[in-house]
Amino acid sequence: MSKNNNTWSERKFTRFIKEGRGQGRGSGYKPWLTIQDFPSKGRVSRLKGWKTNRIHHFFTDTQTRFFYLLEWEDAVIDIREHFPLFNLEEKIDTKDINMENFKDKESGFPYTISTSFLITIKDCHGNLEYAARSIKADYELEKKRTLDRLELERRYWKAKGIDWGILTQKEINKTKAKNIEWIHAAYFLLENEEKAKDLGYLTEVLQEELTKSSLQVRLALKKFDEELKLETGTALMLFKHLIARKKIVVDLEKEIKLNLKPDELIARFNEKVREGEGLVSNC
Missing domain, CATH: 1.10.10 (Arc Repressor Mutant, subunit A)
Structure with a gap:
């Protein structure tokens, strides 16, 4: 979704897949969304990661600050931002959620929902674990559409057996x-x-x-x-x-x-x- 044309369509979805977005690990991962794709409500950031040796894209200060905290943790070995939830409706029950709210109004094509961070953690025995975290401003949690989206994320990660949680600016150690x-x-x-x-x-x-x-x-x-x-x-x-x-x-x-x-x-x-x-x- 470019800044000049925010219409989402099957054609754009196919292009994103061909570009390798939402795929790969470490230095080879390409986030589903980048700062070139659409305007942000906050300050955008492009940062080279310690863990991944690649450029990361963030749309808000809270996303960026959480990234810094992850960078410092030795147990974290990979950080994948804006990770797409592919085949969402095939993996979870969405009957009680109005999925029309998650389709482009012009094309009718469903948006690909993404989670802010998918984190890979390696413990001292060499075992890998994964954690998904959604970053939201606290005022966003008052919106029905946001809550529905977060519920979709929760169900998706639960189905995959991956720990998931929500963080707002209040949970981030700013100092x-x-x-x-x-x-x-x-x-x-x-x-x-x-x-x-x-x-x-x-x-x-x-x-x-x-x-x-x-x-x-x-x-x-x-x-x-x-x-x-x-x-x-x-x-x-x-x-x-x-x-x-x-x-x-x-x-x-x-x-x-x-x-x-x-x-x-x-x-x-x-x-x-x-x-x-x-x-x-x-x-």
């Missing part, structure tokens, strides 16, 4: 999500092969310096840039990278304040965590 947003892009800092060697060395040096510094973190970072004659902001970028890669552990439940000293802000250093690895919790 933690904003902290992860602040560090998110720095996760990929060493992707550039030309810069990776130098920056990788600098992150190790910065980590060592922070363990010894008694200055406020912001001043320690400024001093690091000045002493090594680096571009202003380089140390801050490296600091974010260290947090993103979980080599530096801070309390993300609280606002990250750079006017604190390292021993006040940083809970611990994880020197043994290799690049690209997170911390795996014990069973």
Whole structure:
């Protein structure tokens, strides 16, 4: 559904299927809906995922913030947004729901309902589990059509034996999500092969310096840039990278304040965590 033509039809459905939408896993997954498809009620986002190494599409701040929370969880190994519920009416009983509300008014073709997130979780024994989550603004839950749609989702995932739930902005830890947003892009800092060697060395040096510094973190970072004659902001970028890669552990439940000293802000250093690895919790 393009921004210029929102009419949904069998022809568009077929095109979406041929494009591979709603299919694949990990880096190969293509969301059923993208930000190019129709106008959003909130701020749209395109973000490269830590877990998937692909671009994710979100239509609201709440979707984006929940995504950040999922990115941080080591047990989450795949995040598929806007996952389509194919063959919905074949899989569940819809007799008590007015399905005309879920058809295009012009073409009469049924919309393909999608769930905001399908999440793949791997436990410490290597077993895979799945969870589906629908993201809605709290005021939307007062609308009959929204409730009917959510009931369709509930029945669909129940039939597939997959845990499903609803989240609104009230259930999202905004402070933690904003902290992860602040560090998110720095996760990929060493992707550039030309810069990776130098920056990788600098992150190790910065980590060592922070363990010894008694200055406020912001001043320690400024001093690091000045002493090594680096571009202003380089140390801050490296600091974010260290947090993103979980080599530096801070309390993300609280606002990250750079006017604190390292021993006040940083809970611990994880020197043994290799690049690209997170911390795996014990069973």
